[in-house]
Amino acid sequence: MQGQQLRVGLVGAGKMGADHALRIHERISGARLAAVADPDLDRAQQVAGSSGARATADAFEVIDDSDVDALVIASPGAVHEPLLLAALERGVPVLCEKPLTPDAKSSLRVVEAEEARGEHLLQVGFMRRFDAEYGELKRLLDAGELGAPLMLHCVHRNAATPPGFTSEMMIYDSVVHEFDTARWLLGSEIAAVTVRAPKSSSAAPDGLLDPQLVTIETTSGALVDVEIFVNCGFGYQVRCEAVGERGTALIGADGGPLVHRSGNWGGSISDDFRDRFGAAFDREFQRWADAAHRGHADPAAATAWDGYAAAAACEAGVQAQATGTRAEVDLAERPDFYIP
Amino acid sequence: MQGQQLRVGLVGAGKMGADHALRIHERISGARLAAVADPDLDRAQQVAGSSGARATADAFEVIDDSDVDALVIASPGAVHEPLLLAALERGVPVLCEKPLTPDAKSSLRVVEAEEARGEHLLQVGFMRRFDAEYGELKRLLDAGELGAPLMLHCVHRNAATPPGFTSEMMIYDSVVHEFDTARWLLGSEIAAVTVRAPKSSSAAPDGLLDPQLVTIETTSGALVDVEIFVNCGFGYQVRCEAVGERGTALIGADGGPLVHRSGNWGGSISDDFRDRFGAAFDREFQRWADAAHRGHADPAAATAWDGYAAAAACEAGVQAQATGTRAEVDLAERPDFYIP
Amino acid sequence: MQGQQLRVGLVGAGKMGADHALRIHERISGARLAAVADPDLDRAQQVAGSSGARATADAFEVIDDSDVDALVIASPGAVHEPLLLAALERGVPVLCEKPLTPDAKSSLRVVEAEEARGEHLLQVGFMRRFDAEYGELKRLLDAGELGAPLMLHCVHRNAATPPGFTSEMMIYDSVVHEFDTARWLLGSEIAAVTVRAPKSSSAAPDGLLDPQLVTIETTSGALVDVEIFVNCGFGYQVRCEAVGERGTALIGADGGPLVHRSGNWGGSISDDFRDRFGAAFDREFQRWADAAHRGHADPAAATAWDGYAAAAACEAGVQAQATGTRAEVDLAERPDFYIP
Amino acid sequence: MQGQQLRVGLVGAGKMGADHALRIHERISGARLAAVADPDLDRAQQVAGSSGARATADAFEVIDDSDVDALVIASPGAVHEPLLLAALERGVPVLCEKPLTPDAKSSLRVVEAEEARGEHLLQVGFMRRFDAEYGELKRLLDAGELGAPLMLHCVHRNAATPPGFTSEMMIYDSVVHEFDTARWLLGSEIAAVTVRAPKSSSAAPDGLLDPQLVTIETTSGALVDVEIFVNCGFGYQVRCEAVGERGTALIGADGGPLVHRSGNWGGSISDDFRDRFGAAFDREFQRWADAAHRGHADPAAATAWDGYAAAAACEAGVQAQATGTRAEVDLAERPDFYIP
Structure with missing residues (x-):
């Protein structure tokens, strides 16, 4: 494993993405940054800069890159769905920052796509599970x-x-x-x-x-x-x-x-939330990289189903906030694929 | 004040009453137990025993006793109303263990009786205020x-x-x-x-x-x-x-x-809640005895109005518990007499 | 006991004495201030003032007063010895603020006097024992x-x-x-x-x-x-x-x-050390008053022997401080009278 | 840096060595285990096993290995001196577990050798500095x-x-x-x-x-x-x-x-001290690896001088323990080379 480092493609070079780039670069073992995508190419280049990774404005270029073994998605939630579906199609492990997608319906489509593929490739960045x-x-x-x-x-x-x-x-x-x-x-x-x-x-x-x-x-x-x-x-x-x-x-x-x-x-x-959860992020990334080397998601991490369930709860929460009344969560049936 | 100790009549010689008797007897200054009433005369005698206080089965005998300067009521809440009204009529300071009375309506009658008398004589034993x-x-x-x-x-x-x-x-x-x-x-x-x-x-x-x-x-x-x-x-x-x-x-x-x-x-x-609030009870009683020497309730204590408001909140609480819905508290207008 | 309050004579009306006067007056049960002595008569009168106690400039007048049942000594340690010996002669219980006396030799004389009398009358105000x-x-x-x-x-x-x-x-x-x-x-x-x-x-x-x-x-x-x-x-x-x-x-x-x-x-x-140990002082005084009613010192308190042993340790401590070397404590043999 | 991982030679495959091998292998970035030496070859092989590193019974073979960029010394303190002198001669950065050497005299020889070389290559594993x-x-x-x-x-x-x-x-x-x-x-x-x-x-x-x-x-x-x-x-x-x-x-x-x-x-x-200081060890190793990439010791770490001073204090401590008296520490003059 040491000889072959996991080549990570990073999508999204904002604050969180830059932080994760540093994490991959400096704090975890067995992985290196191979490519960075951000609509703002300057930003992508800046994050890629010190690590020798390629920079591009096109996320799909990174996802389709055969020199990329695994993906970290840190772009805004609104654009996650097509990225996740493309990554699933290519079959690479993905660590997707929360939210999986911004709403339950689209999250469920991602769940169904992963289930259809039959491999656990996606994990959602609920880092508290690693605290x-x-x-x-x-x-x-x-x-x-x-x-x-x-x-x-x-x-x-x-x-x-x-x-x-x-x-x-x-x-x-x-x-x-x-x-x-x-x-x-x-x-x-x-x-x-x-x-x-x-x-x-x-x-x-x-x-x-x-x-x-x-x-x-x-x-x-x-x-x-x-x-x-x-x-x-x-x-x-x-x-x-x-x-x-x-x-x-x-x-x-x-x-x-x-x-x-x-x-x-x-x-x-x-x-700064990183003072409280920095070590949890490190552990999350190290475990993800270790699992990605073996071609799948970390079983300890939140799955696409967890991402979907969180999205559904958020929808109920926002509805409850707006109406002042109790809102029930309407959840699809959990596929066997997501029952541990 | 030391020469003339406050002569306290205790109504109710159960667990709480016995505890308060000990408090008056051993832990506060300037007061002594003069009379104890309990329907169970044995219990009254036992509590009175070591202190030289008289014992009786009739609470009103204690309330009307001209050798009693002030009252502690520690009997069940269900019998508080007539005791409090009698004490108000006699014009003696009263420390009444919570609740003032068991329901808002009867509590309000006590409030109105005190207001009519125009003297602050009653206080309710919410001891946390002295913690x-x-x-x-x-x-x-x-x-x-x-x-x-x-x-x-x-x-x-x-x-x-x-x-x-x-x-x-x-x-x-x-x-x-x-x-x-x-x-x-x-x-x-x-x-x-x-x-x-x-x-x-x-x-x-x-x-x-x-x-x-x-x-x-x-x-x-x-x-x-x-x-x-x-x-x-x-x-x-x-x-x-x-x-x-x-x-x-x-x-x-x-x-x-x-x-x-x-x-x-x-x-x-x-x-044992007394390990947490024992010192608060002591302070409450010492301050009460000091104020009772001067013929009125401790201004720092919960008033009859506070007892009434608590009773009204409890009624709403029990209704909310029973119905599973939000219950509003329907409070009378606060008399000026109770506005500090 | 409530009918006959312990009549306390206070020797020393400085800060500590004034604090103890208040304690006897307001915070403990079964005792009242009967007399206060201080070389500064004004100060004695001020402390006595609110309580109805007599004031004098002569400590021995208080010690010899037949209307005094027990003594609190809060004067400077340098004058304790004759006061304690006089109190022992009269046979009244004494709560003596630390130190018993300022040096081991004089403390030992007090110890011997109490032993000779054969009654435990003295206790030293190490209040931490009541915390x-x-x-x-x-x-x-x-x-x-x-x-x-x-x-x-x-x-x-x-x-x-x-x-x-x-x-x-x-x-x-x-x-x-x-x-x-x-x-x-x-x-x-x-x-x-x-x-x-x-x-x-x-x-x-x-x-x-x-x-x-x-x-x-x-x-x-x-x-x-x-x-x-x-x-x-x-x-x-x-x-x-x-x-x-x-x-x-x-x-x-x-x-x-x-x-x-x-x-x-x-x-x-x-x-303020009273914020930390105020409750300990109260407990010390209440227990002392209860024991004094029965004519002796509180068995839970520090004895004259404890006062002597502390004085001996202080002497060694000051010697060690002055010389920079280890100083041994040279203690008399403990009389059986002081072995619990 | 990611492309060229620091190739670490580990001397000593006992409990501590094995722990550090895991640390290099799994918890830090930019370094990999290249060779492991232990007199017990089995133990060396076991530690090397999962990482692809070479194993040998001869520590000097690792020190002299031109495929080794930096050394971790985790063997018993008694054998440190010749290892450190050899490493200094080769000019590779060394993280030496404490003690530098077991006594002040030999530690001072190491200090002098490093000073003579004129490069800061050695650091001592006082991990608390990284907690x-x-x-x-x-x-x-x-x-x-x-x-x-x-x-x-x-x-x-x-x-x-x-x-x-x-x-x-x-x-x-x-x-x-x-x-x-x-x-x-x-x-x-x-x-x-x-x-x-x-x-x-x-x-x-x-x-x-x-x-x-x-x-x-x-x-x-x-x-x-x-x-x-x-x-x-x-x-x-x-x-x-x-x-x-x-x-x-x-x-x-x-x-x-x-x-x-x-x-x-x-x-x-x-x-387990690793539960308390595990993160400190990780930080120590990550910083060491980063500095070793640049060819020198981590300026935040304990230097050879610090190792020498600790050895001198230990000697005084053991002497004080044996004699029951105060032992002075006899320290050489601190070379300018070690003044920050």
């Missing part, structure tokens, strides 16, 4: 150490939003992570979503419902509540407490040096 | 250090329930504390209540909806969520996180020695 | 839950020193608490003391060795290290970690609300 | 956020020792890390060492002084105390608290999920 603390929480739940899980209490906070961030994006971009972790931790599909908002923070841009309280019901009968607050002011914070029949477990506590100074004790909080 | 951590949280909020409050996340857990505990009692006996602290911390009335329950814990008695997730809307536009879980198995735990526009504050973290042993780090949890 | 966390640590050690204790790591910090504070006072006034807690927690006498000082903090007054590192050897073979740092700048902090053969336990962690704000998480620290 | 928490502590100190550092309180605990572990090894293998971190954090050399031992734990093997309390004086006038306890029973724990003129900072707090269960709160502790 050490989430992993330990999953282990505690699966081992039954807390008894059957009944509730999750989740908190998801950002210091501030970039311009143009909308209430819907709070569901699609942020709560989507809780949809996936709830499904993964509880081993259950999402049945319904309710969204409530208190009066909005005066720190939130005009028109943004911030914070919101999202309540999720699962088919297993568990309840999940999520505080999503994207202008909380102080930093990036992700917390999850699982409540089981015999105990609870909380992850996401503050870390780093405990400082005493000037009448205060405590530490600092970063507002 | 150091809740006090500090209130101070942070009132000082604006977190910005305007938007949400509270509350957790209220007991290890196990006594026989006969019902889903309604989870609202009336447990969540009632969160109703009061939400009103007090946020300085706002409760507008509506919603109750959701996941599948119940297998550790809960048959028919008990346990845990439940209670969502509270306040007239100020804040949202409060409460996990009430009375068979959580591991101990008594009360937690509250306030989320403001500029920061958050969490109280109820685990304390005591941090032990490392046998591959584990941590500490122990008691299942 | 909930220290109590729980003691319980863990006594129950063998950590195995045999091998080491204690202690930290004792103050924000800043008052004018005139000397390196010797760091031993006599501050580390004396660690001498007592070490003896009490480990159930062993102190064998030797070593004192090391790094370069002093630029925040410390000229000439003060601050911080210092005190190493204590016990006759049981345990080692105790103490960081004493009285100009640490940020607040009052007392921490103790016991290291046993099978585990460790740490007390003195930071408490209060956990706040997230402005890129930081944490809480605040007070620089 | 995120230590890094943040260093940053706080260097930025002056705590004021000038006065003391460090260190705790270094292992669950249990392997057979044959001696009191001297507690200095050479364990406290050596604290010697290096003290020098690095404080930017100062070690002036003297004192070792005290309480009675030993009954859990320690016969004859082992365990725990010990090591006191370190630095040339800057700071004091460092280290509890080394290698049979503490419960797990691997490394803690460091820096005490500065204006504040303190503590690293090494417990992490992972906070679990409430069965009357307890807390989490679990591993006894």
Whole structure:
């Protein structure tokens, strides 16, 4: 494997793509960047620059490139579907940043295309599944150490939003992570979503419902509540407490040096999600590259089905937000192909 | 004051009453137990025993006793109304264990009787208002250090329930504390209540909806969520996180020695609420006795109005629990007499 | 007991005395202030003022007063010996603020006088023995839950020193608490003391060795290290970690609300030792008053022997500090009277 | 760089060597294992096995191999000197596991050889310098956020020792890390060492002084105390608290999920140092490989001088342990070549 490095084609050279290029280049073993595509060719060249990879404005050129062994898709969700279908046709492993596609219907088409091909090639970038603390929480739940899980209490906070961030994006971009972790931790599909908002923070841009309280019901009968607050002011914070029949477990506590100074004790909080999940991204990519060498997706990762289920939950979430009422999730039947 | 100790009449010699007798006897200054009433005369005598107080089966005998300066009512809520009305008529200060009365209508009658008398004589035993951590949280909020409050996340857990505990009692006996602290911390009335329950814990008695997730809307536009879980198995735990526009504050973290042993780090949890709130009860009683010496209720305590508002919220809570829908709280207009 | 309140005579109306007067007056049950003595009569009158107690400039007048049932001594240590001997002669229970006396020789004379009288009347105000966390640590050690204790790591910090504070006072006034807690927690006498000082903090007054590192050897073979740092700048902090053969336990962690704000998480620290040990003082005084009603010292409190042993350890500590070498503690043989 | 992977020769295929082989193979980017040497050829082959690297029993064969770009030395310290001198002669970058050599004299010869060559090729595997928490502590100190550092309180605990572990090894293998971190954090050399031992734990093997309390004086006038306890029973724990003129900072707090269960709160502790420092090893190796590509040592790593200074401190430590007295560290003058 060391002799033959995995040649990775990167589609999308924005912030996330550039970060992943660096990751492949500098932080994981057994893979190298072979090609970079971005409609903005300059940007593609800049990201390719230091690594010796080719740059192009045409994503399909990278997908069809026979010198590319595997693909990372980090372009906007709106253009994912044709890229994924083309990659499936070529039969290369793909790590697709979330969302799989922006809506349930198109996600389901991708699911069906992968099922038709009969190979697990796609995985969706829900990196929390590779975080050490989430992993330990999953282990505690699966081992039954807390008894059957009944509730999750989740908190998801950002210091501030970039311009143009909308209430819907709070569901699609942020709560989507809780949809996936709830499904993964509880081993259950999402049945319904309710969204409530208190009066909005005066720190939130005009028109943004911030914070919101999202309540999720699962088919297993568990309840999940999520505080999503994207202008909380102080930093990036992700917390999850699982409540089981015999105990609870909380992850996401503050870390780093405990400082005493000037009448205060405590530490600092970063507002960069990469400080919290950087190691998870690294593990996700390393495991993906290892699996891609063998020609398939990492079995530990979120599948196309998981991407579809998250998209369906997001649709219900946005509907619940708009109507103020409980929205049920209407899910297709899960193909045997996606039952582990 | 030391020369003339406050002579306290205790109505109700059950577990709570006996605990308060001990408190008056051993832990606070300037007060002594003068009389104890309980329908079970043996019980009254036992509680009176060590203190030299008189014992009787007739509560009104204690209330009318001219050698009694102030009353503690710790009998079941169902019999509070006539006791409170009699005490108001006599004009003695009363510390009434929650609830003021079991329903909003009767509570309102007590409110109106006190208002008619024109003296603040009654206070309700919401002891959290005297807890150091809740006090500090209130101070942070009132000082604006977190910005305007938007949400509270509350957790209220007991290890196990006594026989006969019902889903309604989870609202009336447990969540009632969160109703009061939400009103007090946020300085706002409760507008509506919603109750959701996941599948119940297998550790809960048959028919008990346990845990439940209670969502509270306040007239100020804040949202409060409460996990009430009375068979959580591991101990008594009360937690509250306030989320403001500029920061958050969490109280109820685990304390005591941090032990490392046998591959584990941590500490122990008691299942006795008195270990958590014993000091708050002491402070509540000391302040009450000090105020009663001067002939009135402690201005820092919950008033009859607060007792009424809590009763109204409980009624909405139980209705929401029964119907599965959002129940609005229908509150009388607040008399000027109760506006601080 | 309630009918006959313990009549307390207070000797010393400085800061500590005034605090204790308030404690007797407002926070404990079954006792009242009957007389206050201070060479500064104004100060005595001020402290007596609100309580109806008599005020005098002559301490012996209070000690000899037949209307005084028990004594609290809060005057400077230098004048304790004659006061204690007079109180022993009268046979009244005494709560003596530390130190018992300022040196081992005079302390031993007090010990011998009490032994001669044959009644346990004296107790020394080492209030940590009544602190909930220290109590729980003691319980863990006594129950063998950590195995045999091998080491204690202690930290004792103050924000800043008052004018005139000397390196010797760091031993006599501050580390004396660690001498007592070490003896009490480990159930062993102190064998030797070593004192090391790094370069002093630029925040410390000229000439003060601050911080210092005190190493204590016990006759049981345990080692105790103490960081004493009285100009640490940020607040009052007392921490103790016991290291046993099978585990460790740490007390003195930071408490209060956990706040997230402005890129930081944490809480605040007070620089007032009463915020940390106020409840311990209350418990100490309540238990003392209860025992004094029965005519003797609280068996849970530090005895005159403990006061003597602490004085001897302080002498060794100051010698070690001055010489830079290890100083052995030269202790008299413990009379049977003081063996529990 | 990706096209030309760094070809690494590994000397020593024991536990540590095998772990590093895996690290090069699977966790870092831009390097591959090219050759493995171990006197036990089977072991060398096993480690080489999966990676396509050559295996040999002769370390010098690997060092002299022109297909090897850089060396990792993970053999016992006793054989390091000739290996390092040979590597210096060939001019290849070396990551040498600690110790540089087992004694100060031989370490100084290595220092002089490197200085003579005039190139920084050697680095010593003090991986704590690459740990995120230590890094943040260093940053706080260097930025002056705590004021000038006065003391460090260190705790270094292992669950249990392997057979044959001696009191001297507690200095050479364990406290050596604290010697290096003290020098690095404080930017100062070690002036003297004192070792005290309480009675030993009954859990320690016969004859082992365990725990010990090591006191370190630095040339800057700071004091460092280290509890080394290698049979503490419960797990691997490394803690460091820096005490500065204006504040303190503590690293090494417990992490992972906070679990409430069965009357307890807390989490679990591993006894594997790789769980604590795995990420630090990864970062150390990645940075080393990146620097080795450019032909020299990582400037952030411990140099040969640091290895020599640690060896000198260990010698003083073992002498202090044997004699029970303070031992001064006798250090050569630091060559300009090693002054950053």
